[in-house]
Amino acid sequence: MTHIHATHEEGAALTWPTGFRAYTGHGGLRDRGDDISIVASDRPAVSAAMFTRSRFAGPAVLLSRAHAAGQHLRALCTLAKNANVATGRQGEENAAEVVHRVAGILDIPENEVLIGSTGVIGRPLPMDTIRTHLDETAQRGPAAFEAGPLEVARAMMTTDTRPKTAVRTVGPARIVGVAKGVGMLEPDMATMLAYLFTDAALSPADLDTALRGAVEKTFNCLSVDTDTSTSDTVAVIANGAAGPVDFAAFSLALADLCLDLTTQLAGDGEGATKLLRVTVGRAGDYEQAKRVAKTVVNSPLVKTAVHGADPNWGRVVMAIGKNTDDTDIDPNKVTVRFGAIEVYPREPEPDTLDQLVDIMGRDEVDITITLGLGDATATVYGCDLSEGYIRVNADYTS
């Protein structure tokens, strides 16, 4: 990836690509701190987006899916702390009203606005304070749009412990991403939102292709607790302000940026103390590699072993064995490594045990499996399972 400049700017200095501006404010969804954010292009743009497949997707997703189909989104708006899911007809009307007001502020068509909602399920949006707030923002006009990516990432957080941003450059253009991950402040659920903005000029079809390719190997390879949010959304807006770019280079940069955000999200999973990266190689095909890797990264017994820094390869082979429909998996062909050290079938030498304990004790733990069936490889991203996960999700009384 020699033609990609992975510029890791300091978060505070991070700016939007040319032609984007953003707003954050406090709309009364959380007790204090900004909870509403809007990022918009000052000119028409093309877009691509992907949404949760949950059967309980909320009105924000349903409305945004319809708008995204036009491939000309120009603004992404987020409400944090309330998912507006399972809120009935009123929830649909509230989502539509927010979109209507945001479109009014920006003076763009409603169907160029995507709305994301993340937080508690089954509770109505506090429309009184949201309305008041958006009215004030409309009166302030463009002057209200002075927020940078870090402020937006922070305004999107629920139980995230830190804001997530990333940037890459491609020729004359930049791609900036903000994301929020798995977290809860109240009885709700894991929710992942990732928004990407670029001033590169691309066709909607190319943008869609690049996004799908990137998401398949990054966000779709992320699992913190197997629970699928009703609100998951990934969207990219390209406004062309920087001119055309090489498509292959753009795709690589976009995928690399998504991988950056994915590992940030995995490492900040609820209660997580470590990033867990599982690679399955020599699989029959990519789907098999990913399927087996996911059973390992999602196994509570593997996750607790990683938490305890225990090089417990027995749990890894157990998790591989869970793929009961993969009848071609043969224990006699499988190998397992922690870091660079093989633990199955050749048991580690006693003098490597110290190394193994060291490997398992790091902030990032790599487990590599080969199936001996073919040439396909997949990597998935997760985290350990700790008492902190239980605390954040159980120690609440309604």
Add this chain to the structure above:
Amino acid sequence: MTHIHATHEEGAALTWPTGFRAYTGHGGLRDRGDDISIVASDRPAVSAAMFTRSRFAGPAVLLSRAHAAGQHLRALCTLAKNANVATGRQGEENAAEVVHRVAGILDIPENEVLIGSTGVIGRPLPMDTIRTHLDETAQRGPAAFEAGPLEVARAMMTTDTRPKTAVRTVGPARIVGVAKGVGMLEPDMATMLAYLFTDAALSPADLDTALRGAVEKTFNCLSVDTDTSTSDTVAVIANGAAGPVDFAAFSLALADLCLDLTTQLAGDGEGATKLLRVTVGRAGDYEQAKRVAKTVVNSPLVKTAVHGADPNWGRVVMAIGKNTDDTDIDPNKVTVRFGAIEVYPREPEPDTLDQLVDIMGRDEVDITITLGLGDATATVYGCDLSEGYIRVNADYTS
């Protein structure tokens, strides 16, 4: 089930059906306490058995599966604390040698012996102490076979906190079951073994039909942590000593006994403080009902909510929504109840909140869902997710 007498004898007084006898002893697999057990019929018998589908099934399962195929098992032998899984060629030879010695003690063909192993993965069996022990047992002869079901259930335990037994009567016959559940003492995995013994006279085909019917709706509806053991085994031996029984009554009694053991296993899941029972009704078919119920009972966010006694129905609808391939699931048709109180779509009245908190605080929590799609119903059994689960599985250093 008026023709089934569900006799809950006191564990200490529980005896085997006519013609069965058992042995337990300390073979050096655990530091102290009995860890080897054998239950045998004193006459030829018929049998049925079901095994884990894990791709990493160990030699005990592979050997037992071959023997069980003959439908004439007469003895079940269990080694606790060592799963003898992923132990290579030596593991196969060790399992075969144990079977050979047990068959010798009982003077029956080797292929009438089933062997179960449960515990740590990847460690060789301590064959020296096992050999010595089985030699001594052979010398003691029938006098060594004086153990009751409670002793056998106890000798099978790994991190179970209590032995699991159950008994039912059917006409002149009895069915006695012993089981062990999900637990770890060392780096290994969840393992479930359930052995059932009856003096009823049945054909192998009828016994197999009754067992498969019972297991499908009981043990196969049990999930503590989604991790599939390499050693799961359910086996039933019928020696006919009590004569023929009504097949329908036997099937119901067997299923009822399996349900009893299943709830005992769920309630003693690792770190469990509560039994969680999820019923999905009005599903399109039984498979859908069970699939949806399993996503709810396995959701870490639902499990932690149950642990925290939090009537968090948002997490339940999220979990239902995870069934993304069930495109007929419609949020507008779904209902959710905690105990008898509807929480979705009609939110509970404020004056029922105390009741809800009471319901969620009980030792057994029932969540009932209807999909509004058909007539099928399934119930699955699990437990809450607590700090105790993390402690028992993470706080180990190799």
